[in-house]
Amino acid sequence: MTNLVGYARVSKRDQNPAAQEAELRAAGAARVFVDHGESSRVAERPQWLACLDYLREGDTLIVRRLDRIAGSETMAIQTISELH
Template identity: 75%
Template sequence: MTIIGYARVSTREQNPESQEAELRAAGAAQVFTDHGESSRIADRPQWIACQDYLREGDTLMVRALDRLAGGEVMALQIVHELGERGIQLKSLTEPEIDTTTPMGRALFGVVAVFVQLRVDTIRENTRRGLAHARAQGRIGGRPTVMPAERLRAAEALRSQGHTLSEIAQALGVSRSSVWRALNSPGK
């Protein structure tokens, strides 16, 4: 029997090292880690590799169930598929879950519902926060590299017959940024 770990972070900016360290400390011989992958997507590259690596009698270990699946239907499907293959599932933060017993499977079903509630609550809070920010005139995303003064300079250079590449080099931005700014709706 081998313990195999699976870790996942939702964005590229997040660091999965603490999850990986916890899994190794709990006995994982190997840890598969997805970076910037949603828990709602089943075709995560390292999740697929992990599934291919798992063998009958192995234990799949995760830090928390929400690292594995973003909804109760997906979580239950994963547990069912693992069970059919003779693979156990253990969670470091939900230690009462042991899918080798009827009680453990029942507890897993209850926890999966709470995992879904947590994911839905985070999603709703994010939507609410973005709506509040928009109501105050703020929008999300990265600041533009082409503010009004740089856009005016780009328009002046274009009117003088300069190419997009020349304009980009003069302004210190990429050619695509100049193209988008000069070709945006309302231009």
């Protein structure tokens, strides 16, 4: 059974991730992990790590945009490769 899992991130604490979270839920995400005030260039974001720990084989990760999970092209390629 495929589980849709969402991940949202805002880089500043005063930003509101509600729009990202709403889009992910509207797309069918049953669970959404949200990092507040975390740079995409930092791989060890608390909720990102929790999301990765939560994901199981067959699950689908959904994000609003690729820059929510990766701060550079190299990081994006590495992350996608690891998720695959």
